Amino acid sequence: MxxxxxxxxxxxxxxxxxxxxxxxxxxxxxxxxxxxxxxxxSQSNGLILYLNxxxxxxxxxxxxxxxxxxxxxxxxxxxxxxxxxxxxxxxKNISAQAxxxxxxxxxxxREKKRVENLLKDDAATQKQLDDIISQIGVYDKQIKSIDxxxxxxxxxxxxxxxxxxxxxxxxKKCYIVxxxxxxxxxxxxxxxxxxxxxxxxxxxxxxxxxxLKVYVSGDAISSVTLGANATVSVDSGNGTMKSYDGxxxxxxxxxxxxxxxxxxxxxxxxxxxxxxIKVKNDGGLKIGMPGEAVFKGM
Numbered sequence: 001m002x003x004x005x006x007x008x009x010x011x012x013x014x015x016x017x018x019x020x021x022x023x024x025x026x027x028x029x030x031x032x033x034x035x036x037x038x039x040x041x042s043q044s045n046g047l048i049l050y051l052n053x054x055x056x057x058x059x060x061x062x063x064x065x066x067x068x069x070x071x072x073x074x075x076x077x078x079x080x081x082x083x084x085x086x087x088x089x090x091x092k093n094i095s096a097q098a099x100x101x102x103x104x105x106x107x108x109x110r111e112k113k114r115v116e117n118l119l120k121d122d123a124a125t126q127k128q129l130d131d132i133i134s135q136i137g138v139y140d141k142q143i144k145s146i147d148x149x150x151x152x153x154x155x156x157x158x159x160x161x162x163x164x165x166x167x168x169x170x171x172k173k174c175y176i177v178x179x180x181x182x183x184x185x186x187x188x189x190x191x192x193x194x195x196x197x198x199x200x201x202x203x204x205x206x207x208x209x210x211x212l213k214v215y216v217s218g219d220a221i222s223s224v225t226l227g228a229n230a231t232v233s234v235d236s237g238n239g240t241m242k243s244y245d246g247x248x249x250x251x252x253x254x255x256x257x258x259x260x261x262x263x264x265x266x267x268x269x270x271x272x273x274x275x276x277i278k279v280k281n282d283g284g285l286k287i288g289m290p291g292e293a294v295f296k297g298m
């Protein structure tokens with residue numbers, strides 16, 4: 001009986017000491033670690049050819065981790081390129097026609113000057129000059145018509161270029177690019193499945209910076225400010241605590257009842273404010289791990 005009582009007393013003493021910092025001060029708040037999570041979704045429709053984003057994998061930003069089938073998009077792009085080449089051939093013919101008519105007009109302009117000189121010496125008639133002027137007018141209309149055809153063809157080429165750019169963008173979006181450095185938490189799809197636009201593929205969280213979300217009572221929240229320093233502690237085993245330097249990065253502007261999972265029944269009726277403390281992760285902190293904090297200055 002005496003040994004049991006002694007063991008119970010030692011256990012309680014260990015718990016009390018574990019909840020204090022190096023100065024014997026009881027922690028100001030308790031909570032669990034969380035990270036900024038990003039759900040990476042598909043930006044295209046089709047068959048997933050491969051998806052290399054396994055749960056627990058460490059991924060770097062900009063890494064291509066998967067591909068959705070691009071065959072139909074590539075075929076459509078080739079079709080548009082072929083159409084563009086055909087239209088370009090028309091452009092060459094139009095340019096050749098324009099050069100011929102311009103040469104004919106230049107010849108008519110020279111003939112006009114010759115007839116004007118002859119007319120001064122009464123060696124030509126006014127009708128001859130009028131006929132040449134009329135022919136030059138015809139050439140001008142032909143040149144204008146050919147230029148209009150050229151503009152229309154160029155517009156067609158521009159329209160095809162825009163469609164090709166759209167296809168290039170769609171093909172680019174078939175490649176699944178990891179957005180940030182972090183750890184894959186959940187994988188929602190696999191190679192061989194058919195995906196759709198906005199369908200989730202995997203969830204990733206950056207773990208270089210991790211956050212301890214704690215709850216501070218209403219009468220103490222005024223002492224906590226954004227950017228304030230805090231000491232974050234976690235259980236490192238054998239009844240010892242490991243400490244990290246942290247910074248208050250967010251304070252809720254709304255009070256709420258204390259979550260049931262971290263407080264006693266009596267304390268659950270108290271109104272508290274959620275606070276996030278940013279901590280540089282050395283690899284030992286995990287999402288969901290419990291922790292406690294001491295705010296400097298409180």
